Amino acid sequence: MLGLGVDRLQADINRLLASLFHQGVLDEHFLQLQQLQDETSPNFVYDVINIYFDESEKLLRNLRLLLMDREFSDYKKIGLHLNQLVGSSSSIGARRVRNVCVAFRSASELSNRPGCLRGLEVAEHEYHYLKNMMHELFQVLSFILLLHMRIKLGYGRQ
Amino acid sequence: MGMAAESQFHVLAVDDSLFDRKLIERLLQKSSCQVTSVDSGSKALEFLGLRQGIESNDPNALSTAPVNHQQVEVNLIITDYCMPGMTGFDLLKKVKESSAFKNIPVVIMSSENVPARISRCLEEGAEEFFLKPVRLADLNKLKPHMMKTKLKNQKLEEIEEPSKDEIGTVTAAAVVPEIKGSTTTEIEILPLQQDLVLVQQGEQTLSTTNKRKSMEKGISTDRPRPRFDGITTAV
Numbered sequence: 001m002l003g004l005g006v007d008r009l010q011a012d013i014n015r016l017l018a019s020l021f022h023q024g025v026l027d028e029h030f031l032q033l034q035q036l037q038d039e040t041s042p043n044f045v046y047d048v049i050n051i052y053f054d055e056s057e058k059l060l061r062n063l064r065l066l067l068m069d070r071e072f073s074d075y076k077k078i079g080l081h082l083n084q085l086v087g088s089s090s091s092i093g094a095r096r097v098r099n100v101c102v103a104f105r106s107a108s109e110l111s112n113r114p115g116c117l118r119g120l121e122v123a124e125h126e127y128h129y130l131k132n133m134m135h136e137l138f139q140v141l142s143f144i145l146l147l148h149m150r151i152k153l154g155y156g157r158q
Numbered sequence: 159m160g161m162a163a164e165s166q167f168h169v170l171a172v173d174d175s176l177f178d179r180k181l182i183e184r185l186l187q188k189s190s191c192q193v194t195s196v197d198s199g200s201k202a203l204e205f206l207g208l209r210q211g212i213e214s215n216d217p218n219a220l221s222t223a224p225v226n227h228q229q230v231e232v233n234l235i236i237t238d239y240c241m242p243g244m245t246g247f248d249l250l251k252k253v254k255e256s257s258a259f260k261n262i263p264v265v266i267m268s269s270e271n272v273p274a275r276i277s278r279c280l281e282e283g284a285e286e287f288f289l290k291p292v293r294l295a296d297l298n299k300l301k302p303h304m305m306k307t308k309l310k311n312q313k314l315e316e317i318e319e320p321s322k323d324e325i326g327t328v329t330a331a332a333v334v335p336e337i338k339g340s341t342t343t344e345i346e347i348l349p350l351q352q353d354l355v356l357v358q359q360g361e362q363t364l365s366t367t368n369k370r371k372s373m374e375k376g377i378s379t380d381r382p383r384p385r386f387d388g389i390t391t392a393v
Contacts, residue, residue: 029291032293032294035188035294036181036184036185036188036294038188040187041184041187044184047180048177048180048181048184051176051177051180052177055175055176055177080240083240083269083270084175084269086269087175087178087269087290087291088175088177088178090269090290090291091177091178091181091290091291091292
């Protein structure tokens with residue numbers, strides 16, 4: 001009974017991941033993160049993704065503050081923030097976020113304010129979409145983990 | 159891990175981004191290196207014992223820096239280029255200008271592909287310039303550089319204080335092959351396998367509590383946290 005539950009959840013994960021790859025939301029770098037996780041660092045993927053979310057949110061917030069300022073002119077600062085976003089998004093495998101940030105960066109290099117504002121909106125949208133998907137992924141994973149743990153502790157058939 | 163610590167390479171990683179530090183630490187650990195990471199160029203110099211350009215073999219220099227640079231052997235410095243205050247390039251210059259540390263290989267990382275920047279760094283003495291995202295394969299290129307300094311340091315030690323094991327240690331270092339972390343689990347790069355790997359890691363976490371590292375701090379709690387977290391820490 002519990003075994004069936006796990007199978008179904010695993011199928012959900014597969015479907016979700018396949019969809020994210022198909023949409024180009026994630027790319028192979030995300031898979032490479034898995035290779036870095038092992039028994040000496042068993043929470044690595046979860047930890048690093050959370051750090052990515054924390055840092056990205058701060059960067060996006062700062063970008064919004066900068067651009068909303070009527071007297072804004074520091075495109076170089078925007079560029080620095082975006083370099084960080086582009087870099088970390090590439091490393092995580094967040095391909096769509098990375099790509100929209102690259103476009104946003106181009107607008108900042110041309111000191112194109114409306115372009116930057118548009119870029120920011122798109123970046124925020126892509127970022128939140130990714131974050132929601134990751135949460136869904138982790139939720140399903142936590143259920144799988146819970147079920148496995150219950151099996152191990154003898155709450156179900158081995 | 160307390161085994162054969164002398165034959166492990168020690169890398170000093172420098173990056174102002176917590177995310178990048180976390181990643182480079184893991185990459186280096188996966189390549190069987192010991193890592194110390196700092197968030198700025200000035201902290202890197204402090205760690206080496208080079209604060210304010212004063213080298214730590216001056217006994218009167220730094221009352222708060224207990225580190226004697228001869229005990230902190232660093233086989234490689236890997237630094238981000240773009241950092242506030244002292245850039246990776248500035249750090250590279252300071253290291254290469256120091257008589258004590260100019261032989262430590264320095265590697266620069268950057269998420270921007272600027273050819274002029276790359277050649278400037280290489281001309282200033284950087285061994286390699288890596289474009290982010292850095293991969294495990296990139297770190298393989300570092301072994302020969304680190305090996306050189308390790309052998310050189312050991313030879314210097316032999317000259318300074320001839321010890322019994324000298325031949326043994328030199329050959330041990332020379333024998334280091336490719337990546338020693340051959341505890342690679344068979345992770346297939348297919349989305350279908352992902353959940354199995356993550357779940358298996360979870361199981362190992364539950365059953366080998368003495369090997370488990372504690373969960374790290376610094377994760378904000380202003381979003382609903384999945385139960386995955388609660389499960390691993392409950393053990």
